[in-house]
Amino acid sequence: MRLLLVEDDEMIGSALRRGLQHAGHSVDWTRDASTAQAALAGAPYELVLLDLGLPGQDGLVFLAALRRAKNAVPVIISTARDALADRVRGLDLGADDYLVKPFDFDELAARIRAVVRRRAGHASGRLEHGVLALDPATHEVWLEDVAVTLSAKEFAILQTLMERPSAVISRTKLEERLYGWDEEIGSNAVEVHVHNLRRKLGDQRIVTVRGVGYRLGGER
Ligand code: CA
Numbered sequence: 177m178r179l180l181l182v183e184d185d186e187m188i189g190s191a192l193r194r195g196l197q198h199a200g201h202s203v204d205w206t207r208d209a210s211t212a213q214a215a216l217a218g219a220p221y222e223l224v225l226l227d228l229g230l231p232g233q234d235g236l237v238f239l240a241a242l243r244r245a246k247n248a249v250p251v252i253i254s255t256a257r258d259a260l261a262d263r264v265r266g267l268d269l270g271a272d273d274y275l276v277k278p279f280d281f282d283e284l285a286a287r288i289r290a291v292v293r294r295r296a297g298h299a300s301g302r303l304e305h306g307v308l309a310l311d312p313a314t315h316e317v318w319l320e321d322v323a324v325t326l327s328a329k330e331f332a333i334l335q336t337l338m339e340r341p342s343a344v345i346s347r348t349k350l351e352e353r354l355y356g357w358d359e360e361i362g363s364n365a366v367e368v369h370v371h372n373l374r375r376k377l378g379d380q381r382i383v384t385v386r387g388v389g390y391r392l393g394g395e396r
Contacts, residue, residue, distance in 0.1 A: 178222055178353050182207075202353075223251070253271045305341050326373070336353055342392075
């Protein structure tokens with residue numbers, strides 16, 4: 177998924193970005209609140225990881241403004257160990273969860289999955305469509321109960337389609353969800369990933385709606 181990281185500490189920020197990218201996410205990294213605001217206005221993010229101690233506008237002020245503007249993007253705040261009052265205030269202002277620094281990367285990854293799952297309204301994270309099943313938590317995909325190995329981008333496309341099984345998703349939407357600022361997008365990148373998905377799952381699993389985008393195929 178595409179995440180926005182707001183963190184002014186270079187070391188923490190680059191470690192987080194690396195780890196999140198390694199977990200298959202696309203990450204845009206901003207060091208202050210005003211750049212984060214501009215980023216949110218320009219791209220669809222599925223989650224914001226927000227440090228509270230930022231230069232210029234404070235993370236809590238940023239969060240309050242975000243919710244005041246009715247932006248419901250899931251937010252996980254990160255705070256120092258002794259900053260209990262900030263955590264309480266952050267949750268009250270509309271943060272979905274928090275982490276105390278220094279945090280374990282596996283814990284962050286699990287909390288991201290939990291927040292996104294809660295927001296999507298699924299108690300269990302597993303998505304199913306006909307003979308296809310997908311688990312966002314473990315990054316596993318099954319076709320008729322046989323595990324299929326997908327690349328991170330292939331997985332992200334399939335997950336996007338399976339989250340809204342009857343919707344047609346445009347190529348631009350998929351690109352926005354798949355690629356961060358600093359990633360080069362080939363002109364036919366999405367087509368290539370869809371081609372590979374069809375090769376692995378069967379041609380009929382993903383239908384091209386000409387001039388509009390893609391949707392999942394029928395249930396069998
Ligand atoms: Ca900081």
